[in-house]
Amino acid sequence: MAKIGAVAEKGQTMIRIDGSFGEGGGQILRTALGLSLATGKPFQIENIRAKRQKPGLLRQHLTAVEAAKQVGNAKVEGAALGSQSLTFVPGEVAAGKYHFVIGTAGSCTLVLQTILPALITAPEPSEIVIEGGTHNTMAPPYDFLATTFMPLLNRMGATVELRLHRYGFYPAGGGKMEAVIKPVPKLTPLILGPRGERRTQRALAKVVNLPYHIARRELDTVGRALNWMPEQLQVEQTKEAASPGNVLTIAVGDDQVTEMFTAFGRMGVTAESVASEAIEEAKAFLASDASVGPHLADQLLIPMALAGGGSFHAQLLTDHAKTNMSVIKEFLDVEFNVHQNERHTLVEVENKD
Numbered sequence: 001m002a003k004i005g006a007v008a009e010k011g012q013t014m015i016r017i018d019g020s021f022g023e024g025g026g027q028i029l030r031t032a033l034g035l036s037l038a039t040g041k042p043f044q045i046e047n048i049r050a051k052r053q054k055p056g057l058l059r060q061h062l063t064a065v066e067a068a069k070q071v072g073n074a075k076v077e078g079a080a081l082g083s084q085s086l087t088f089v090p091g092e093v094a095a096g097k098y099h100f101v102i103g104t105a106g107s108c109t110l111v112l113q114t115i116l117p118a119l120i121t122a123p124e125p126s127e128i129v130i131e132g133g134t135h136n137t138m139a140p141p142y143d144f145l146a147t148t149f150m151p152l153l154n155r156m157g158a159t160v161e162l163r164l165h166r167y168g169f170y171p172a173g174g175g176k177m178e179a180v181i182k183p184v185p186k187l188t189p190l191i192l193g194p195r196g197e198r199r200t201q202r203a204l205a206k207v208v209n210l211p212y213h214i215a216r217r218e219l220d221t222v223g224r225a226l227n228w229m230p231e232q233l234q235v236e237q238t239k240e241a242a243s244p245g246n247v248l249t250i251a252v253g254d255d256q257v258t259e260m261f262t263a264f265g266r267m268g269v270t271a272e273s274v275a276s277e278a279i280e281e282a283k284a285f286l287a288s289d290a291s292v293g294p295h296l297a298d299q300l301l302i303p304m305a306l307a308g309g310g311s312f313h314a315q316l317l318t319d320h321a322k323t324n325m326s327v328i329k330e331f332l333d334v335e336f337n338v339h340q341n342e343r344h345t346l347v348e349v350e351n352k353d
Helices: 026-039 059-072 108-119 142-155 212-226 271-286 294-307 319-331
Strands: 004-009 012-018 043-046 075-077 085-089 097-101 126-132 159-166 175-182 190-192 200-208 233-238 245-253 258-264 309-314 334-340 345-351
Touching: 012 026, 012 319, 026 043, 026 059, 026 085, 026 108, 026 294, 026 319, 059 085, 059 097, 059 108, 108 126, 108 142, 108 175, 108 294, 142 159, 142 190, 142 245, 142 258, 142 294, 190 294, 200 212, 212 233, 212 245, 212 271, 245 271, 258 271, 294 309, 294 319, 294 345, 319 334
Parallel strands: 012 043, 097 126, 190 309, 200 233
Antiparallel strands: 004 012, 043 085, 075 085, 126 175, 159 175, 200 245, 245 258, 309 345, 334 345
């Protein structure tokens, strides 16, 4: 069987996906769910998360499936913990108010991004509340969505306002975020050129129920490494969380994009080492002339494909992004043209219709 392909079933086209394809993670499922809702095309997936240490559906993936089921009035088979196969047949997308609880530190942002493609082009506005993890090491944190991704999505025509009600760190979770979505019938293509003159550079260290000195040491490390001024280094302390947590974000941007690089504090790792992780990512980005970092490049693929056009200059394309492209092309008639040089990778999205 081909890794990804379409087969006929009961008079309709059923897209079949092998979840071990390419990067082999949960993004294959989330992209399929989101675009199934947005296009009305059903799909079957086997070998879900086959290349992960614990294959199959975990709690956050089940929440994403349940969210897609509710939003799309879908028929679903195989939605159970540990399941490695799923059939999803969408109905009509229903905008409205929804509340989803993951029940673990599983990522709220990934659940939101699963249903977002359909809701940003739905007939009516929506309000989404999700509880779980808001700051996870293996997912885009809330700050990235609010600062980097959503402003670009809003430039494409939709309006998405995010609110963080409570932090949710691993392992307790317990975070809460909200998205208010004002849709648009059709997204407008977005064109992002090479990075221009730097307008933004700041670092923010957040400590939740942890000592102040952790954040201060992280920021001191950033200041020395990047030669930034004290006013560009900020500490935020709060007790609004179910468990302690620490996250450092480094933001750099021009008039087009504010990119963000993140590192999380964890047991046994010094504050200086945590800061060094984010610093290395920021330096690699700044060494290029790209306006889009590796993670944002991945996130932009779906909305640009839905818009049927656009382009961006990325630092690089990860295997995650390349796998995402393959899944997207099964649901949408688009092509991704990739041109790479020493300073950036140009990605152009072309509608094949």
